[in-house]
Amino acid sequence: MKKKENNTCSGLKIIPLGGLEQIGMNITAFEYEDSIIVVDCGLSFPADDMLGIDLVIPDVTYLKDNIDKVKGFVITHGHEDHIGALPYVLREVNVPIYGTRLTMGIIENKLKEHNLLKTTKRKVVKFGQSINLGQFRVEFIKTNHSIVDAAALAIYSPAGCVVHTGDFKVDYTPVYGDAIDLQRFAEIGKKGVLALMCDSTNAERPGFTPSEKTVGRTFDTLFEEHKNTRIIVATFASNVDRVQQIINTAYKFGRKVCVEGRSMVNIIETARNLNCISIPENTLVDIDQLKNYPDEKQVIITTGSQGESMAALSRMANNMHRKITISAGDTVIFSSNPIPGNEKSVTKIINELLRKGADVIFQDAHVSGHACQEEIKLIYTLLHPKYAVPVHGEYKHLTAQAKIAESLGIHKENIFILSSGDVLEVNEEEAKVAGKIPVGAILVDGLGVGDVGNVVLRDRQHLAEDGIMIVVMSLDKESGLLVAGPDIVSRGFVYVRESDELIEEAREIVDEAIQSCLDRGITDWGKLKSTTKDVLSDYVWKKTKRRPMILPIIMEV
Numbered sequence: 001m002k003k004k005e006n007n008t009c010s011g012l013k014i015i016p017l018g019g020l021e022q023i024g025m026n027i028t029a030f031e032y033e034d035s036i037i038v039v040d041c042g043l044s045f046p047a048d049d050m051l052g053i054d055l056v057i058p059d060v061t062y063l064k065d066n067i068d069k070v071k072g073f074v075i076t077h078g079h080e081d082h083i084g085a086l087p088y089v090l091r092e093v094n095v096p097i098y099g100t101r102l103t104m105g106i107i108e109n110k111l112k113e114h115n116l117l118k119t120t121k122r123k124v125v126k127f128g129q130s131i132n133l134g135q136f137r138v139e140f141i142k143t144n145h146s147i148v149d150a151a152a153l154a155i156y157s158p159a160g161c162v163v164h165t166g167d168f169k170v171d172y173t174p175v176y177g178d179a180i181d182l183q184r185f186a187e188i189g190k191k192g193v194l195a196l197m198c199d200s201t202n203a204e205r206p207g208f209t210p211s212e213k214t215v216g217r218t219f220d221t222l223f224e225e226h227k228n229t230r231i232i233v234a235t236f237a238s239n240v241d242r243v244q245q246i247i248n249t250a251y252k253f254g255r256k257v258c259v260e261g262r263s264m265v266n267i268i269e270t271a272r273n274l275n276c277i278s279i280p281e282n283t284l285v286d287i288d289q290l291k292n293y294p295d296e297k298q299v300i301i302t303t304g305s306q307g308e309s310m311a312a313l314s315r316m317a318n319n320m321h322r323k324i325t326i327s328a329g330d331t332v333i334f335s336s337n338p339i340p341g342n343e344k345s346v347t348k349i350i351n352e353l354l355r356k357g358a359d360v361i362f363q364d365a366h367v368s369g370h371a372c373q374e375e376i377k378l379i380y381t382l383l384h385p386k387y388a389v390p391v392h393g394e395y396k397h398l399t400a401q402a403k404i405a406e407s408l409g410i411h412k413e414n415i416f417i418l419s420s421g422d423v424l425e426v427n428e429e430e431a432k433v434a435g436k437i438p439v440g441a442i443l444v445d446g447l448g449v450g451d452v453g454n455v456v457l458r459d460r461q462h463l464a465e466d467g468i469m470i471v472v473m474s475l476d477k478e479s480g481l482l483v484a485g486p487d488i489v490s491r492g493f494v495y496v497r498e499s500d501e502l503i504e505e506a507r508e509i510v511d512e513a514i515q516s517c518l519d520r521g522i523t524d525w526g527k528l529k530s531t532t533k534d535v536l537s538d539y540v541w542k543k544t545k546r547r548p549m550i551l552p553i554i555m556e557v
Contacts, residue, residue, distance in 0.1 A: 011159035011427030014195070014389065017439050018042070018058035020420045021395055023201065023340065024081040025441070027058045028164070028391070032157045035134025036069040038095075039153060039164055040076055043084030046443075057085035059440040063093045071133035075099035076166030077150035078106035079238055087114035088444065096121035098131055100140060100149040102240070105270040127151065127181065141188075142181040144171035146212070146369025147238045148276045152185075159427045160194030163383055167199050167392060169209045169368065170375040175216070175241035176276060182382060189383040195426055196385035200393035201370035203400035208374045210367045215335070216245040218365050223253045226331040229359070230295035231255070234305035234313045235335040237263035239369075240271045242335055243301055247279055250299040256285045260324065261303030261312040287323050300324065305336035307345025317352040328357025335365045340394075373404055380408050387431050388415045389424065466548040467492030469540070471510055471532050474555045475523070482518060483557060486510045486532070493540075493548040502543060509539050525554050 012032050019026035024044030030037050044056045063070055072095045075083055086097070087110050097107060097120060104124045111117045125131060127142040139154040145167045153164045163185075172179050202209065223231065231250075235242045243259070250257045257279075259268050271277040290298055304313025313332075315321040326332070332353050338346040353360050371379070380388070388410050390401035395417070402415045416424055416431065421439035425432055473485030488507050513535040517528055532552040541547060 011425060012157050012162065012194075013434075014162065014197075014418075014424040014426060015062070015437060016391070016418055016420050016422065017060060017062065017437075018044075018420050018441075019081075019392060020398065020418055023393060025056060025058050025085070026082050026392060027060075027085070028197070029063065030136065030155055030157070030162070031066075031069065032135040032159060034069055035071055035136055036063070036066055037071050037133050037136050037138065037155070038063065038073045038093075039155075040082040040166075041073055041084075041086045041089050042079070042081040043444075044081060044441075055084065055444040056441045057088050057444060059438070059442050060089050060093055062437045062439070063089075067093060069134075070095050071136070072096040072098055074131075074133075074138050074153060075103050075107065076153060076164070077145055077147050078103040079147060079167065082167070083107055083110070087111060087116055088442075090116055090120055094119065096123060098123050098125050098133075098138070100125060100127070100151050101274050102147070102149040102271060102276050103151075105274050106238070106267060109266055109270060125151075128184070130156075141184050142178055143168035144174050144180050144212075144369075145169060146236065146241070148176050148240050148271065154188050161188065161192065162195045162197065162426075163188065163193055163385070164197040164391070165199050165371075165379060167201070167370060168375075168379075169371045170378060171209075171211045171213075173211045173213045175212050175244050182378070185379060185382040193383045193385040194428065195387040195389055195431070196380065196383050197389045197391045198376060198379060198401060199370055200390045200397040200401040202368055202372045203376060203390070203393065203397050203404060205372040206374070207372050209370065209372045212241050212245070212367060215242060215365060215367055216248065219245055219249040219333075220252070222331075222333060222361060222365065223249050223255075226359070227253070228296050229329050229331045230298045230300070231331045231333065232300045232302060232313070232316070232326075232358075233333045233335050233365075234302050235366075236305060237261060237267050237303050239336075240267065240277050243268060244277050246299065246301055246335075247277075247283060251280045251283050255297050255299045256290070256293050257283050257299045257301060258285055258287050258290055259301050260287060264301065264303045264312075290324075295329070304349070305334055305346075306339055306342045307347075307349045309345070314349055317349050317356070326353060326356045326358050330356075330358040332358050332360045333365050334360070334362035337366055337368070376401060376404055377408060380405060380410075385410070386414060386428075387426060390415075390417060463492065463549055466546045467494075468549045468551060469493055469506075469536065471536065471550065471552045472555070473514065473553075474557045477556050482511075482514060486514060490548065493546065494544070506536060506539055509535055528552070528554060 015029040017027045026040045026042040028039045101124055111120055125140050127140050130137050130139040137156040140151040143150050143152045152166050155162045170180050233246050247257050259265055302312040304311030316324050316326050350360050388405035390398040398417045405415050421436045422433050423435045425434040468491050470489045472487045474483050476483045488503050510532055513531050529552040533550045536550050
């Protein structure tokens with residue numbers, strides 16, 4: 001947990017460009033001499049105070065400045081917090097992408113939407129296969145997660161081998177494909193591992209994460225208990241295994257399945273084309289065909305399990321969905337846990353559904369896709385890393401993993417809790433944090449990438465909290481006299497019809513101040529505007545204890 005400082009170490013540089021101190025926006029650069037590879041390129045979703053912002057992506061200035069060294073993006077799995085920023089970053093750092101089958105399928109969907117498919121080189125990598133990128137060789141190792149085809153990476157460089165687990169859990173009975181390749185982890189461990197970068201999301205939770213298969217048994221029970229109602233299941237679009245199990249149970253109970261929500265439809269289609277999901281014939285129906293079946297023969301799998309306002313479930317709950325209305329007697333199953341920060345919006349949706357008379361189930365229909373403490377210990381024990389670099393999580397998750405590493409005999413000074421932007425130099429002799437590079441968050445608002453910064457956000461917050469007052473006046477070009485105004489228009493400050501007196505008094509005060517300036521021969525627009533702001537701000541504060549944004553507009557006639 002210490003950050004050693006001295007200047008003799010050189011070798012492999014590990015540079016997290018995002019993803020530490022938060023869940024999301026995962027991106028890490030590995031640099032050795034003339035080669036850089038980048039693991040993952042994710043986005044994060046805006047915090048509550050980022051008004052109007054759609055997405056947050058990492059600042060990749062360091063990669064742009066060293067573009068000649070960058071050999072490619074190596075992607076662990078297809079979740080938004082690991083691939084979501086690619087369409088934005090590729091415009092400035094256009095290098096090849098390497099990933100497993102479903103991961104690449106989902107990335108290609110994104111690139112298609114952004115018209116980047118033709119200009120981006122892509123290579124699908126199989127488990128056990130290695131790719132050579134400059135000074136690096138990267139091997140993809142099979143792991144389990146809440147999306148099919150998740151990989152851990154063994155990154156070999158002249159300085160030694162670093163293992164990056166990606167997001168993972170140990171699932172001995174996965175729904176699709178093989179269990180995590182623990183044998184390969186053990187073989188790599190025998191050869192010697194310089195550093196382990198391990199998923200910390202569940203590092204605070206003792207024990208093991210249950211197998212995804214346990215959710216299938218839960219669904220069987222829930223479907224048995226709710227035989228006579230329509231069943232709506234909300235889950236993550238990317239959790240293909242969960243969708244597979246819902247379809248399996250629906251088929252057992254003779255129900256038809258409709259998939260609703262654009263991201264869900266896209267991912268299921270991609271998974272189907274790649275044979276990552278098997279859907280029995282005549283089970284899947286289009287939303288328009290649902291009316292041909294009674295309620296007790298329907299299952300709707302939908303997005304919106306995190307309370308997202310525009311997702312399908314939210315629109316159903318708020319009567320905004322064009323084709324599905326929630327009614328009394330429906331059973332709604334939340335097959336996910338709220339991501340930290342989303343609890344309020346999830347509760348809001350649950351309340352709406354309950355008001356409509358639906359039966360809402362939000363317990364026991366979900367298991368995590370991340371490793372708990374015992375699985376983390378297992379990976380450490382198999383790999384025997386010299387250095388531990390916890391990744392993927394907020395500071396509390398990283399420190400929880402640091403404690404696990406320490407309990408397994410890794411020296412405190414060999415455990416590094418990094419911040420985004422830290423440059424960790426590591427070789428067989430030693431490891432140290434050797435400086436910092438500029439990193440940050442770029443805000444995406446509509447089509448604008450990076451054109452909204454802190455100043456604009458501060459203005460939006462100001463407007464949201466106290467509103468705006470616009471003061472309009474006209475000056476005569478020749479004489480400099482006030483010929484019209486000042487008129488005051490306000491939005492989000494007070495309800496004007498009930499505050500005529502306040503607005504009129506404010507107008508008179510501004511009028512007096514402006515006349516006084518003009519009488520003294522002050523015609524400089526900057527001075528007139530600042531006087532307007534000062535007197536109006538003082539008056540409004542005294543009367544209302546509010547500080548609206550004040551925007552003077554002067555016109556010349």
